[in-house]
Amino acid sequence: LPGVRASVAGGVTMEKPTRYEDVTSYNNFYEFGTDKADPAKNAHTLKTRPWTVAVEGEVRKPKVYDLDELLKLSPQEERIYRMRCVEGWSMVIPWVGWSLSELIKRVEPTGNAKYVEFVSLADPKTMPFVGSRVLDWPYVEGLRMDEAMHPLTLLTFGLYGEVLPNQNGAPVRLNVPWKYGFKNAKSIVRIRFVEKEPRTAWNKAAMQEYGFYSNVNPTVDHPRWSQATERRIGEDGLFSKKRPTLMFNGYEAQVGSLYAGMDLKKFY
Amino acid sequence: MQPLLLHPAAKALLFALCLLPFARLFHGAWAETLGPNPAEALIRGTGDWALRGLCLALAVTPLRQWTGLVALARWRRMLGLFAFFYALLHFLAYAWLDKGLDPADILRDIAKRPFILVGSLALLLMLPLAATSVDRAIRALGARRWKQLHRAVYAVALLGLLHFFWMRSAKNNLGEVAVYAAILALLLGWRLLDAWRRHRAACSKP
Numbered sequence: 001l002p003g004v005r006a007s008v009a010g011g012v013t014m015e016k017p018t019r020y021e022d023v024t025s026y027n028n029f030y031e032f033g034t035d036k037a038d039p040a041k042n043a044h045t046l047k048t049r050p051w052t053v054a055v056e057g058e059v060r061k062p063k064v065y066d067l068d069e070l071l072k073l074s075p076q077e078e079r080i081y082r083m084r085c086v087e088g089w090s091m092v093i094p095w096v097g098w099s100l101s102e103l104i105k106r107v108e109p110t111g112n113a114k115y116v117e118f119v120s121l122a123d124p125k126t127m128p129f130v131g132s133r134v135l136d137w138p139y140v141e142g143l144r145m146d147e148a149m150h151p152l153t154l155l156t157f158g159l160y161g162e163v164l165p166n167q168n169g170a171p172v173r174l175n176v177p178w179k180y181g182f183k184n185a186k187s188i189v190r191i192r193f194v195e196k197e198p199r200t201a202w203n204k205a206a207m208q209e210y211g212f213y214s215n216v217n218p219t220v221d222h223p224r225w226s227q228a229t230e231r232r233i234g235e236d237g238l239f240s241k242k243r244p245t246l247m248f249n250g251y252e253a254q255v256g257s258l259y260a261g262m263d264l265k266k267f268y
Numbered sequence: 269m270q271p272l273l274l275h276p277a278a279k280a281l282l283f284a285l286c287l288l289p290f291a292r293l294f295h296g297a298w299a300e301t302l303g304p305n306p307a308e309a310l311i312r313g314t315g316d317w318a319l320r321g322l323c324l325a326l327a328v329t330p331l332r333q334w335t336g337l338v339a340l341a342r343w344r345r346m347l348g349l350f351a352f353f354y355a356l357l358h359f360l361a362y363a364w365l366d367k368g369l370d371p372a373d374i375l376r377d378i379a380k381r382p383f384i385l386v387g388s389l390a391l392l393l394m395l396p397l398a399a400t401s402v403d404r405a406i407r408a409l410g411a412r413r414w415k416q417l418h419r420a421v422y423a424v425a426l427l428g429l430l431h432f433f434w435m436r437s438a439k440n441n442l443g444e445v446a447v448y449a450a451i452l453a454l455l456l457g458w459r460l461l462d463a464w465r466r467h468r469a470a471c472s473k474p
Contacts (some may be wrong), residue, residue, distance in 0.1 A: 017299070021304075025303060025304060026303065026304035029285070034305075034443075036305075037303065040365040089305055089308075101323045110295065133440075134439075134441055135440065205440050206440065209438060220379075222438070223381075224381055224435070224438045225381065226384060230306065231307060233305055234304060236306055238297060238310075238365060239364065239365070241368045242366075242368070
């Protein structure tokens with residue numbers, strides 16, 4: 001899946017990308033198990049074709065898109081993003097996709113569309129852990145409209161120039177690089193435009209721990225651990241000090257204005 | 269069975285078995301085969317074995333009574349010490365790999381996070397038990413007092429379980445926690461039942 005190099009500001013970090021083997025073997029994808037090695041082991045059962053994504057809700061042109069149609073909807077770009085997991089580790093990943101705003105413009109949201117909800121596939125036949133009590137399935141994530149329209153918000157179809165491996169959320173997933181990794185819904189089947197803030201999967205599971213915004217923020221700790229530092233997978237040595245986490249994961253220049261005047265301790 | 273357990277090689281074999289998880293983790297760290305996040309693998313691996321060691325040490329007495337294999341009692345001390353060894357490694361791995369051996373940072377973490385506090389408490393409680401595990405200490409304390417002191421291991425096990433529960437509940441991932449909880453409930457429940465039976469027997473004596 002070739003992509004042209006992105007020209008969006010902040011779209012290509014110069015940091016060293018994390019090894020392909022690490023990116024594809026250390027994943028949180030609870031539909032396939034809670035251990036980070038589970039998705040690579042179990043996700044081969046996922047059927048990524050045929051695949052459709054229903055785009056619906058407060059839009060003038062709702063439509064069920066076929067995957068092939070989505071792949072060609074806009075030129076594929078390579079974006080090299082930092083990815084910061086809420087658990088305190090990070091990677092640098094060369095994704096392939098296009099700005100979600102391209103799709104949003106085409107379906108013409110109405111004035112009532114204040115938020116976008118992303119729903120992942122929840123198929124107990126191919127996803128062995130759907131039905132476990134860990135989360136309320138299907139996995140739901142959400143963004144505010146202006147966040148969804150931001151050019152850095154990437155609808156993603158590939159990584160390292162290849163089609164997404166199943167364990168990385170094939171065939172289509174989200175990447176919002178200034179938020180914690182769990183905001184990036186995987187294996188998306190529905191994109192819904194709504195008026196009210198969606199109840200997201202992790203927010204429902206533990207509201208005081210995972211807020212709707214979940215912007216990377218070194219000054220707001222998770223109740224169980226500090227978010228001030230992180231370990232870069234495959235790069236930081238076993239005994240080297242963890243690196244400091246940057247505000248908005250280092251994308252403050254691009255996205256800081258979205259949150260001007262907001263109390264980020266309250267809207268964590 | 270009994271002579272087999274009493275064989276000098278049996279104890280050495282158990283010692284080697286207890287050292288095996290450590291050897292595997294150490295080799296994995298050195299050969300870089302612990303996966304993409306070796307620090308996490310070391311911290312979690314040593315913690316897992318501390319909890320398993322506690323369960324094994326606590327299983328000795330019920331097993332001895334159940335099977336009548338008195339020779340099992342000789343293993344209790346070693347299993348308990350190995351639980352302490354892995355708990356100590358667990359703390360060291362956390363302090364070194366996660367906190368860069370910064371005492372101020374570690375203390376701040378303990379004060380701020382209940383699950384770290386509970387884990388540290390369990391380790392602190394294990395210190396006097398490990399220190400009084402030699403024969404000389406038993407003689408110096410007297411069997412009765414020594415026994416009383418070592419009942420603290422029940423608190424250590426419960427604190428360890430709570431520590432594990434709080435850590436896992438961040439991700440709602442409680443399957444394994446339930447397994448340990450069931451094992452400890454069985455081991456501690458058996459003791460309660462045993463104490464109650466003894467108490468009744470003592471009362472009904474003429």
